[in-house]
Amino acid sequence: EAQVTQNPRYLITVTGKKLTVTCSQNMNHEYMSWYRQDPGLGLRQIYYSMNVEVTDKGDVPEGYKVSRKEKRNFPLILESPSPNQTSLYFCASSLGASGRFSTDTQYFGPGTRLTVL
């Protein structure tokens, strides 16, 4: 089954304790992205990756890091989490920069609800 998986689904942590949220897709997609969702603000892009070893900042990258060492995985790293990073996080993937700009559907993971105390 084609899917995007995220782990963990729920996480409660304390300020300053490094954490990683994993994201994996089994569709051989080139493009992967992280979003956070906050009430009243909608989803905002944190980082994205066009392919292996190619990453760039989205709208709200402060406090986050990413890496793309393999095509299927795109982990989100919070080196020193703070309470304002309490949010619902989504990983997404799509086929890629193959010229199909107008028809490329994005697939989303189930979300990770993070609470930073």
Next chain:
Amino acid sequence: KQEVTQIPAALSVPEGENLVLNCSFTDSAIYNLQWFRQDPGKGLTSLLLIQSSQREQTSGRLNASLDKSSGRSTLYIAASQPGDSATYLCAVKGTTDSWGKLQFGAGTQVVVTP
């Protein structure tokens, strides 16, 4: 900068009524517009994707229209059912944004009462 707005923020209708959800965007330079459904505790499910050259897309009871020049899209859900209760999000992929980036509206929360 692209801004996407969804009005109303919440909507409650009795079962059987047609649902009309609105999405507006400020920059008409888009590749496509996508409608998603979000259920509590679950991810986003893509419902319909309309290319910028299209006027509408249909899937079962769902129909989405796109008027790019006026910056509007409407999602129609015919004969609503309690199972349609969810939050509906629209998102645009702009030609001036970084590749692949979607700009989302804040969503419309729909409740269909039996």
